[in-house]
Amino acid sequence: MLHTTTPQLILSIATHFLVPLAIAPLFPGIINKVKAAMAGRRGPPLRQPYLDIFKLLRKTLVISNTTTWIFFAGPLVAVGAMLAVELLIPIGSSPAPIHFAGDVILFVYLFAAARFFTTSAALDTGSSFEGMGAAREVSFAVVSEAALIFSLLIMIRFSSGLSLNTLLLAPFKQGSVGPRLMAAVGLFVFLLAETSRVPVDDPDTHLELTMIHEVMVLDHSGPLLAAVQYASSLRLLILINLVLLFIGPPHTGIPILSWVLFILEASATAVLVGIIESVMARLPLRHVPTLLAAAAVLSGLGFILALR
Amino acid sequence: MAWLVNAILTMVLLLNLFLLSVSRMKSLISGVALQGIMLSILPLLLVKEVDPLILITALVTAGIKGWTIPRMLDKALRDVRIKHEVEPLIGFIPSMLIGAAGTAAALMMTIHASGLHHPKSLLVIPASMSTILTGLLLLTTRFKALTQIIGYLILENGIYIFGMLLLAVVPFLVELGILLDLFVGIFVVCIILNHIHSAFASLDTRRLTSLKE
Amino acid sequence: MFPLILLLGAALLLMVAGTLGLAAKARASWGQMSATALTCLGGALGAAVCLDVLLFLNGPAPVLTVRAVYPNWPLHFRLDPLSAFFALPVFVMAAAGSVYGQGYWNERRHPRTGRRLRFFYGLFVAGMVLVTVADDGLAFIMAWEIMALASFFLIATEDQNPACRQAAWIYFVATHLATLLLMALFALLHAASGSFLLVPLPAAAGWKIETALFLLALVGFGLKAGIMPLHFWLPGAHAQAPSHISALLSGVLLKIGIYGLLRILTLLPHPPALWGVMVLILGSINALLGVVYALGQHDMKRLLAYHSIENIGIILMGLGVAMIGAATDHPVWEVLGIAGCLLHVWNHALFKSLLFFSAGSVISAARTRQIDALGGLARHMAWSSNLFLVGALAICGLPPLNGFVSELLVYLGLFHPTAGKDSGIWALISADAVILAVVGSLAVACFVKVYGVVFLGSPRTERAAKVHESPGSMIAPMLLLAGLCGLVGVFPLVVLVPLSHAAAVWMGRAHVQGMLIRAFPWGTLTVLNFSMVVVAVAIFYLVRISRRFIPVASAPTWGCGYSATGSRMQYTGTSFAGILVGLWSWVLRPLAHGKTPIGLFPKPIEYETEIPPFITDRATHTLWHYIKLGTRPIRWLQQGSVQQYLFYMLAAVVVLLALIPFGNLFARLWGH
Incomplete structure (x- = not known):
């Protein structure tokens, strides 16, 4: 996409950055609504996540007296990393403002940085529950990372580019449909794992012994919990966007229209996540690595097929 | 139609990995059934014109592989009242990874050895090799007698895929003959299993060695 | 010639630094002060010379022939950018380590071993410097032996401890095996090229001799660099040596092995791509198994030692890509691979030494190396804990620190074959990037475990509750290293020139700098990393200010309704790594001793788990057993x-x- 004038460029960067920030909490709301509808309830309104965040921002911050500054760093780094990721990845059909050869790896490592600090913050409280969640988080990430890299390799193969802008906005061509679909399925599993969704994790349960992400933030409260929730909704949006880019949403030349299209597609994906969450049971924890490994193998085979 | 064939074969490849990684017998059986049905479509897509004979054989194959054999296995599973868990010698993730490595090797070999360096080229040979490998892996690394049968079924599927290459040369009826043999074999084994079970109260192949005298 | 003489002078200064102190009384402080001062002087001088060569050298490398030692066998020395690249960390680390030793191995606490340690310390670092500038086989072997023997005595510093003696003896055997192979290597080189000088082989030498040389170098230098399965000496030696010695062993000694391998590769005319594949696979195995073994460790220093194996793996992965690129005529792969390999050598020297230093600080404060016996140290040891955090972030390759830059170079080297249209079957090596990513996330898991369990939470033992911060002489070198980690990470441009000069020597071609500039986003990365730091600092102050306006309350950690939680109920390092150790149990084969508690009111039980050493260790033991059996008839020679x-x-x-x-x-x- 070519920008002729500086104001236009600034406008497009501003939209690229601000629109996702504004709409991110909508998607957990959509998922909850779908789940409620499937269960025959009316469910909370779509704006509930926004209300939650605003309410939490006004609450008292209760800090465990064993903690250090790392406890603050966890949620803040998580939000910061997601904001940085947002500037690196094309969203919908709008290209990322920051791009260079190898930003793929920065993208992956920003997720790792967020993971380092959130799990450290969990260990900082000295609670065995949170330690448990942190251990699961870092362990499962090992397997799901392989799926992510294989998927990105597929796109590197098809686009011959090393920057997220060129490789994720690459058009379909002959022979690329199969591997791209396989990668998209692999990434969808990655999404479910990274955003703590059924069948990997259950965001609703209050059984500490079975949770992964949610159990790590048991001690966060007030504004810090708001940061945690905002970070996780941003993460959901970014990963939905990533999956959509692999399937290749229809591009339109008009920015506003393509943003509308993107929001529609992302909502559809959120609905799909909600449906999966309603119809499936949580996997036993010991089977989670198998599922993630299957996703990695799927993307890996896609990569081999892409080499043809 | 080449893309459809490739899509089906890719699904078969993925099913192979699924079969290596599942732990429930039920899923294993339905996976094999699905694979059988998908494979029975293949000849219809590969021949130049569809004559009634091919259509009938395809229907029969789909019926036997997708319905009859799975039903028999299901029944055996229920009759012998064993635990519905696959007992693996090596874990599910390692067997899946071995299968994936084998599949990748097969793909790379055919891609770079036989000049199939074209997106349109068919995946027949690698799919067949990978399926045979999966069958052998299941045969060698799972202990239950029922999983052994499923292993043979997958092995036969692999040979069947390979037969697709010879569709023009060898009459399809030969394939049907093999299928019939297999069908009878499985029929007999299922009955025998039932009898062994009622006699020895175990279906672990590791203990079948005591039957040798 | 002048820079080389200065450099040798600096090496001499290092060598004699500890000698003066031999005359001092055991508890006299001037012996240690003089050694540290001389080492710092030598280190600064040598580092300056190295930087001068790396930044400004145009034209031929300075050479020097010394006839004074053996008139008929002159010793040759040469200082090209590749040598300077490897000598620089030796100088920096020697100085940093000696300052650290002021506090860590203080003469009042260690009157018996202090003088000996400083004497061999000087010999050791000087030996390493000499290895990097040696230009003929004889000088190389001599310098190598000085380095190897001195490091043996350093590892055996605490020789009253049987475990320490054993580790030292295993190292002794390993290093002599390496020397033996290197002697064969240089003899073969002499036979092929007609001189002991390290000059490129004539193209007519033939592939047989080239292969033999390569394999000898790989095994000989691999023993020193700790390439699996030749790493058997490494974890024990690193764990048993004093921490600043461990830092030197891991930070620079292993790199001397890598240097040797790189140097020999420059001499061979046509390394085939297959060797590159071999090195790449070896590197991947090293990286993966290194970090997996590290995860299972309970001993802080052993864990760090296994991470050295992992990082050597990453270095080898870079080298493998470079070799494949060179053999298949893809200069971009080659330059990215070798740049990643070289930069990771520097980076690992920085962050691993930093980690060993801060681990040493913990050990001297809490008197234990057991991860699960510590906890909550960050409250009393803020400096050590934050500096450890910097090292941990850097070793995990997280932006904006230095590990990220070198790993990105290796990643790009691995991605290029897939992105290129002409790479054919080589596109397959890109799949190795997945291994690198998995290694990265395992490293994150491992360092969250160490950092979280040792420094965060609440203390698990009495000892851990009563620690004090280490003296300034230990903190200062850590600050220096952390600063360098930050410098390379935030301003990667600073390493561009040295890196391209050293890479040019290895690649044997000109205009490397331009290639490197085009292949890697130096500028963008500098801007990005810098702005990341600015944003982080801004957020830090923002949070600090906003804490005044937000109502804050303090309470004990919520136990999910269970009110009697104690520090012993915290997740331990062992349980933290449990899932991953389970996933990798087919290679780790963890052992558990003791019983599990049974019944409603179980009695106290003892239970421990351990990760036995790598399978080849057991193979080595069996081998020794048979050697002992076989040599029984001539045992009488040994009285x-x-x-x-x-x-x-x-x-x-x-x-x-x-x-x-x-x-x-x-x-x-x-x-x-």
């Missing part, structure tokens, strides 16, 4: 009396002297 051994030496010399006339006779008979 343990000094006179007897002196007699053997005398006899050997006599026999050799007697052989010379016979040798000449034979030579004449054979018509030479």
Whole structure:
């Protein structure tokens, strides 16, 4: 996409950055609504996540007296990393403002940085529950990372580019449909794992012994919990966007229209996540690595097929 | 139609990995059934014109592989009242990874050895090799007698895929003959299993060695 | 020539630094002060010379021939950018380590071993410097032996401890095996090229001799670099040596092995792509198994030692990509691979030494290396804990620190074959990027475990609750290293020139800098990393200010309704790594000793788990067993009396002297 004038460029960067920030909490709301509808309830309104965040921002911050500054760093780094990721990845059909050869790896490592600090913050409280969640988080990430890299390799193969802008906005061509679909399925599993969704994790349960992400933030409260929730909704949006880019949403030349299209597609994906969450049971924890490994193998085979 | 064939074969490849990684017998059986049905479509897509004979054989194959054999296995599973868990010698993730490595090797070999360096080229040979490998892996690394049968079924599927290459040369009826043999074999084994079970109260192949005298 | 003389002078300064102190009384502080001062002086001088060569060298490398030692066998030295690249970390680390030693191995706390340690410390670092500038086989082997023997005595510093003695002896055997192979290597090189000088082989040498040289170098230098399965000496030696020695062993000694391998590769005319594949696979195995073994460790220093194996793996992965690129004529792969390999050598020296230093700080405060016996140290040891955090973030390759830059170079080197249209089957090596990513996330898991369990939470033992921060002499070198980690990470441009000069020597071609600039986003990364730091600092102050406006309350950690939680109920390092150790149990084969509690009111039980050493260790033990059995008939030669051994030496010399006339006779008979 070519920008002729500086104001236009600034406008497009501003939209690229601000629109996702504004709409991110909508998607957990959509998922909850779908789940409620499937269960025959009316469910909370779509704006509930926004209300939650605003309410939490006004609450008292209760800090465990064993903690250090790392406890603050966890949620803040998580939000910061997601904001940085947002500037690196094309969203919908709008290209990322920051791009260079190898930003793929920065993208992956920003997720790792967020993971380092959130799990450290969990260990900082000295609670065995949170330690448990942190251990699961870092362990499962090992397997799901392989799926992510294989998927990105597929796109590197098809686009011959090393920057997220060129490789994720690459058009379909002959022979690329199969591997791209396989990668998209692999990434969808990655999404479910990274955003703590059924069948990997259950965001609703209050059984500490079975949770992964949610159990790590048991001690966060007030504004810090708001940061945690905002970070996780941003993460959901970014990963939905990533999956959509692999399937290749229809591009339109008009920015506003393509943003509308993107929001529609992302909502559809959120609905799909909600449906999966309603119809499936949580996997036993010991089977989670198998599922993630299957996703990695799927993307890996896609990569081999892409080499043809 | 080449893309459809490739899509089906890719699904078969993925099913192979699924079969290596599942732990429930039920899923294993339905996976094999699905694979059988998908494979029975293949000849219809590969021949130049569809004559009634091919259509009938395809229907029969789909019926036997997708319905009859799975039903028999299901029944055996229920009759012998064993635990519905696959007992693996090596874990599910390692067997899946071995299968994936084998599949990748097969793909790379055919891609770079036989000049199939074209997106349109068919995946027949690698799919067949990978399926045979999966069958052998299941045969060698799972202990239950029922999983052994499923292993043979997958092995036969692999040979069947390979037969697709010879569709023009060898009459399809030969394939049907093999299928019939297999069908009878499985029929007999299922009955025998039932009898062994009622006699020895175990279906672990590791203990079948005591039957040798 | 002048820079080289200065550099040798600096090495000499390092070498004699500890000698002066031998005359001091055991508890006198001037011995240690003088050693540290001289080492710092030598280190600064040498580092300056190295930087000068790396930044400004145009034209031929300075050479020097020393005839004073053996008139008939002159020793040759040469200082090209590749040598300077590897000598620089030795100088920096030598100085940093000696300052750290002021506090860590203080003469009042260690009067018995202090003087000896400083003496061999000087020999050790000087030996490493000499290895990097040696330009012929003889000088190389001599410097190598000085380095190897001195490091043996350093590892054996605490020789009252049997475990320490054992680790030192295993190292001794390993290093002599390496020397033996290197002697064979140089003899073969002499046979092929006609001189002991390290000059490129004639193209007509033939692939057989090239392969033999490569394999000898890989195994000989691999023993020193700790390439699996030749790493058997490494974890024990790193764990048992004093921490600043561990830092040097891991940070620079292993790199000398890598240097040797790189240097020998520059001499071979046509390394085939297959060797590159071999190195790449070795590197991947090293990286993966190194970090997996690290995860299972309970001992802080052993864990760090296994991470050295992981990082050597990453270095080898870069080298493998470079070799494949060179063999298949893809200069972009080559330059990215070798740049990643070289930069990771520097980076690992920085962050691993930083980690060993801060681990040493913990050990000297809490008197234990057991991860699960610590906890909550960050409250009392803020400096050490934050500096450890910097090292941990850097070793995990997280932006904006230095590990990210070198890993990105290796990643890009691995991605290029897939992105290129002409790479054919080589596109497959890109799949190795997945291994690198998995290694990265395992490293994150491992360092969250160490950092979280040791420094965060609440103390698990009495000892851990009563720690004090280490003295400034230990903190200062850590600050220096952390600063360098930050400098390379935030301003990667600073390493561009040295890196391209050193890479040019290895690649044997000109205009490397331009290629490197085009292949890697130096500028963008600098801007990005810098702005990341700015944003982080801004957020830090923002949070600090906003804490005044937000109502804050303090409470104990919520136990999910269970009110009697204690510090012993915290997740331990072992349980934290449990899932991953389970996933990798097919290679780790963890052992558990003791019973599990049974019943409603179980009695106290003892239970421990351990990760036995790598499978080849067991193979080595079996091998030794058979060697012992086989040599039983000649066991009587070994009586343990000094006179007897002196007699053997005398006899050997006599026999050799007697052989010379016979040798000449034979030579004449054979018509030479």
